[in-house]
Structures are given as structure tokens and as C-alpha cells.
Amino acid sequence: MAIGQLIKDLRAARGWSQGRLATAINxxxxTALTREYVSGWERCKVVPGPFYLRCLSAVLDVPLAVLEGEVKRRTFISDIAATAIAPVVASDLLSAGFSARLSGGPSAEVWEEKLSTYGTQYMSMGASDIQRRISGxxxxxxxxxxxxxxxxxASRLMTLYAKTFPGSDGSKAVNWYRMAARAADESGDLNSRVWVRGRAAIALGYEGASLGVADLFADQAMAISGKPSLGLLNAVMGKAHAAAIRGDFETARTLMDDGRRIFDSAGSHQQTSDYAVPWWRMNVFVSLLAARLGEENMAVAAQEAARREIPQELPRFATHLEMHRGLMLVRSGDKIGGVKYAQDALNSLPVEKHSLTLRLLMDEIKKG
Incomplete structure (x- = not known):
């Protein structure tokens, strides 16, 4: 990819204008960088030198190697190790890493079983527990x-790991989603390429964070394949949430209808995995989307349908539904009552079951 196009994509992923990027660097x-100079970079009229490459690396929060050229496998691996090592005891990680290299490590079948386990654990465990386990x-x-x-x-593990950071962080979650997408591309597996991007899109769109990135991943997933799949469903619903938050209700409704059609073909029967989208989870997506759109009847119907089917061992998702009701109250004009309703719902969930997504949702409700 030409450096100009790469700069443009990274800027767009943050939802920044050319002027905003210039201001961030300044x-x-x-410096005294102008919007016109950034435009020159993106149109490949001017190539940024080493100093500005370092500036871009810092403000866009991407490794310098990404800007200097195609990231080679060795750089990619070292990126993962450097980022993952912090949450866990370093000596244990070093031992596990060298042991895997010397012995060949777990087989692909064992890794698939591990993924299945983590996908289930994610639905009920707290973010810190999942982060600690997956980092190793x-x-x-x-x-x-x-x-x-x-x-x-690796791409699917990284996607789960990204979910343990708030999308509003602006760096950690987004960088992990980007690395996950690159890893999926290295695999050559179309389903993984679509799923990783779609999962990033719905995570960020649902959280209401980094909406430019949510759109970028959703668009990439849809461009890779239009075949109905869980990845495509996540991508479309993530883009719908982003549109609703921006106030583009017509686009959000159109995308929601598209998502429902995709779900009819690709919805899953598995009930308790992050890699699945059963009927109740689809209704959780619709519940929040309808609340954001001000579609009260649709939101209530989705909440009642989801509540009937959510497995008892997943109380966090029942809390989501109650908080959606709090958002509806706020949007209807009862801000004090809506915030209290949502806060009471969150407080009733044991703290160890809280997720970063719930906290971001609470922030959105308080803002009205």
C-alpha cells in the first residue's frame, strides 16, 4: 500500500479530518504543519521524511514500521509479544513462549478447543480475568x-483480547483490532477475515466508541464477502449503531433491516459463546439500536424476546437490557429517572461480572 493511502486510512479510522491530523502533530x-501538506502526503505528492513518520506514528498510535513499509512477520510477532507481556508475569510468559517454540506448541485442534473455551468464558467472566488468560x-x-x-x-484470540480494553481508549483496543485483521489476512481464511472485522465493528459501534474505526472495519468486512455469515452480521449491525449515534437514522434503519435478513440465513444455535449470535443476542443488538433510534415499541419487543431466552448463567446481558430501558427513559425526557434506573440495574450485577461495555453504556446514558 502506498504511504499516502495508508496515512489516509489511518486518519479516517480515527474519524479525523486532514486539518485535525495536522493540528495533532503541531x-x-x-511544528507548523498545514492541512494542505497532509493532503500532499495522502495524494502522494510529498513523501513524509523520517521526522514526520515518527510524528505520524505517535499521533496515529501505530508502530513506525507500519508507516515505513510492509510489516514483516518478525515485526508483527514482536509487536504482539511486547503488547501482551505487561499483564502477566514475564518469566512465565518467556518460559511458555520458548517451550512452545522448542516443542512445536499445541496443535491447531487444541488451539481451536481453547478458542471455544475462551469464547464461552468471555460471556460471563470479567474483562481483567479474560485479559490475563488470553495474554499468555x-x-x-x-x-x-x-x-x-x-x-x-491468533486473529480470533486478539479480537477477544481487544474487547478487554475500552474502545474509547483510542489506542489499545483499536490497535489490537487492527493487528487481528492483519493476522486474519495472513491466514488466508475468508471467514476469519470477515469475522474479525465484523466483531470489531459491532464492539465499537455498540460501545459508541471510535465510530470511524467501526465504519472502516464494517466496510472492509462487507467488501471482502457479501455472503451471509456471523462476521457480516456483526459488521452490518456495528455500522447501524454507528449511524444511529451520528443521528443518521435512515441509514441505521436500513442497515438493521439488512442485518435481520442476514441473521435469518446465518444466525447460530449456540447460546453462550462470543463467536455465536443466537436469537437472544440479536435482540440485544436490536434493543440498544432501537433505543438509540427512539423506537420504543421495537426496543421493548426486542427486550422481551431476549429476556425470555438469555441463559441464566449470563446475567450481564440481562443487565444490558435493563440499561437500554434506562436510555429510553432518558431519551424520552426523564433523565433523572433513566439514569437512576440504569445505575440500579448496573449496581445489582456483581462487580466482578461488570464489563467495559456496560460502563461505556452507563456513560452514554448519563450524557443523555
């Missing part, structure tokens, strides 16, 4: 990436 480095696995799997199939495993 504020951080005391990432250090192990990065030693086995000679096998293309394990790039797919």
Missing part, C-alpha cells in the same frame, strides 16, 4: 505462526 511536536496464550501462539491456520487462531 500540538504534540511544536498470545505469547505462546506467536511462536507457532509458521502454520497459516494458526494465524486464524
Amino acid at each position: 500540538e504534540a511536536f511544536g 496464550e498470545l505469547v505462546t501462539v506467536q511462536q507457532q505462526l509458521d502454520n497459516p491456520r494458526l494465524w486464524s487462531v
